[in-house]
Amino acid sequence: MTEFPRLLHTVLDAEDPRGLAEFYRQFLGLNYRTGDEPPADGSADEADWLVLVDTAGNRALAIQQVETLAPTTWPDSAVPMQLHLDFTVPDTGTLDIHRQRALDLGARILLDRTDDPDEPLYVFADPAGHPFCVFVG
Template identity: 40%
Template sequence: MIGHLRTIAIDCPDPVALAAFYSELLGLPPAGGDHGWVIIGNGEGQPRIAFQHVQDHRPPAWPDPDHPQQMHFDITVDDIDAAEERVLALGATPLRRVEEDPDNLYRVYADPAGHPFCLEFTR
């Protein structure tokens, strides 16, 4: 091993808003920053995610390969319907439902800045 992961940084147009979205979604507390760089999670036993302001941010258009997804989170949930209701209330946009396998359901959404993320439920 060469090093340890310290932070995952995500480009976005509004770091404060996107940090609030993921803080609520993942239960990670705000950990500081300003309007150009906002961090959630303490990095001590929890992930640390930073949101970085990018002027003229171009959101991904998943699954369009000309506008790649840039990054995505896979988030395991206990109740996919309840989780969907909550992420939609937070401002997520549904992209795709995949429920062909009754033992493994996942749904794809875009966060408020356009990055895809998945909610996954395994029976």
């Protein structure tokens, strides 16, 4: 074997791909891949696939349009989580800052476990309902 496959990016489904891409672009400080930016002239946005990159141009997340998306009902198992993203911060003060940023950008809290002395965390749902965690680690 010459080489293992390399993870290119994680893809999230969304009914509104631009809206979800904007959430993660702002929350994670990412940029659009060249050509995926919103229309500069204010025309209708027909994007059905968007890629977000880090400052070095490495792919981080992609968002693809789907007609319907049933958000997870976690912690109830009626609609399982199936996938979630984990993000870390260095301390509880920073955790609080990013909690507020996530909420301001349209996330909602699914679980507040900030009283855990070993691993304080929040579990959020992004605007499309995908769960993600931010924890001190």
